């Protein structure tokens with residue numbers, strides 16, 4: 143299959159691994175920002191193929207995992223409002239909030255439906271004119287343009303009972319916040335391919351220029367990731383941090399300017415609460431005043447109650463790259479994919495889930 147087979151070519155993979163072993167003389171710490179990369183790295187056994195000098199850390203790039211309990215509690219509280227239908231992507235259903243989850247709310251009688259796109263959510267609103275349909279808008283720059291488009295569509299088609307609870311997050315401000323925290327010293331970042339397809343690789347220029355850390359935008363196949371690591375090693379060994387693209391079939395320096403334009407027709411930049419990191423200025427998106435009649439937060443009375451963090455769960459530390467699932471006493475014991483304690487075990491892109499499924503720590 144074009145654009146797939148050549149990026150899974152074992153011979154090319156072996157050459158890249160040999161190249162990495164030959165070049166990586168000194169110890170370096172690289173972070174893959176994106177949960178999709180974490181899963182691909184584990185699924186393809188890439189950590190086991192790397193020399194001991196190349197340490198890989200998983201970053202905060204899983205939208206479900208970084209959604210703070212305070213935000214999850216809002217979605218769960220909204221589900222309990224009479225006459226509300228919650229629509230959401232499936233991953234969100236099992237994520238535990240402070241005292242409940244959307245799945246528990248559904249078991250208790252709330253109308254919570256899994257959808258595969260916002261088009262489904264708008265259709266549900268059209269089919270249920272006497273109900274209020276709220277779409278839980280989570281995700282990064284990748285999903286936000288589509289959700290902006292759904293609000294524009296609701297407006298154009300006069301669908302008055304469609305709302306979005308916007309919990310979107312922006313990636314570059316969060317990397318800045320992580321670097322400013324200074325808890326983890328990084329030598330390079332494997333940047334998120336899907337996010338960069340929208341915002342472009344130029345959005346990461348500050349990481350190289352202000353922090354002296356190299357960035358390579360990667361695709362999701364094993365060759366993409368090995369190539370990105372190889373390029374980062376070149377940057378580290380040559381002392382020349384830069385922003386490069388190893389995913390040229392999907393990403394340009396400027397990104398998708400049309401999608402960005404649609405996004406900012408509807409959303410405004412605002413602070414956002416990231417699990418494990420806290421409030422990061424300029425890292426979230428709220429619905430602008432012009433479209434506030436579609437803003438669930440502004441149009442319903444609901445009380446999410448006090449925020450309670452799951453006891454013993456280290457998701458926050460794992461998302462900052464300072465701990466791994468192996469440091470968590472609950473990993474594989476009280477916390478498994480069937481009975482998750484924290485979001486990093488629930489999400490298909492979560493680090494705990496990847497460690498659990500692909501034997502992280504067995505390398």
Ligand code: SF4
Pocket residue numbers: 454455456457460467470471472473474477478482483484485486487488494
């Ligand atoms: S193993 Fe479970 S409890 Fe521990 S950090 Fe991961 S999600 Fe949280």
